[in-house]
Amino acid sequence: MKINVIIIDKKGKDNLYAGLIEHYKKIAKPFAKVEVIEVFDKEIAKAQDISPEAAQKSYTKALEKYLDSGINIALDPSSKEVDSHEFANLLKDSVQVNLFIGGAYGFERDFLTKCNNSISFGKITLSHKLVKVVLMEQIFRGLTINHNHPYHK
Numbered sequence: 001m002k003i004n005v006i007i008i009d010k011k012g013k014d015n016l017y018a019g020l021i022e023h024y025k026k027i028a029k030p031f032a033k034v035e036v037i038e039v040f041d042k043e044i045a046k047a048q049d050i051s052p053e054a055a056q057k058s059y060t061k062a063l064e065k066y067l068d069s070g071i072n073i074a075l076d077p078s079s080k081e082v083d084s085h086e087f088a089n090l091l092k093d094s095v096q097v098n099l100f101i102g103g104a105y106g107f108e109r110d111f112l113t114k115c116n117n118s119i120s121f122g123k124i125t126l127s128h129k130l131v132k133v134v135l136m137e138q139i140f141r142g143l144t145i146n147h148n149h150p151y152h153k
């Protein structure tokens with residue numbers, strides 16, 4: 001199984017969280033290959049200086065090409081809240097799952113409607129970098145739930 005975490009973020013090592021991301025990638029390996037794909041370009045940088053709407057549009061444009069294969073799930077604080085078991089269920093029986101984390105201005109509705117699902121991890125807004133860590137832990141937890149591995153207990 002392949003799981004892609006696709007995030008609006010500048011490429012490069014993040015000293016604060018990189019160790020945790022690598023840790024979860026490694027321990028998830030028996031169940032799935034988890035890849036983190038950072039997406040950022042000049043158009044996004046420029047649009048973020050113009051308006052929230054322009055920023056959201058630039059995120060859609062940059063992320064659309066990743067929607068082509070697999071199940072697409074956007075992380076969005078105002079969408080349906082899921083618990084760990086519901087999240088695990090979304091990962092079940094798929095060859096490829098793409099999980100999208102938005103930029104500073106979140107997603108435009110148009111992008112959310114193009115995804116198979118949009119989910120929230122609760123009403124609080126987390127920074128996109130912190131969401132990435134939480135998501136990696138939930139991916140591992142979900143995989144262990146689906147494989148009846150004792151970690152999730």
Ligand SMILES: C[S@@+](CC[C@H](N)C(=O)[O-])C[C@H]1O[C@@H](n2cnc3c(N)ncnc32)[C@H](O)[C@@H]1O
Nearest residue numbers: 075076077101102106120121122124125126128
């Ligand atoms: C800084 S937040 C964007 C906040 C923006 N005002 C919004 O409402 O989406 C950056 C990204 O982190 C993710 N995120 C933050 N908090 C979240 C939560 N509670 N549940 C799910 N995703 C979250 C979303 O993908 C969001 O687009």
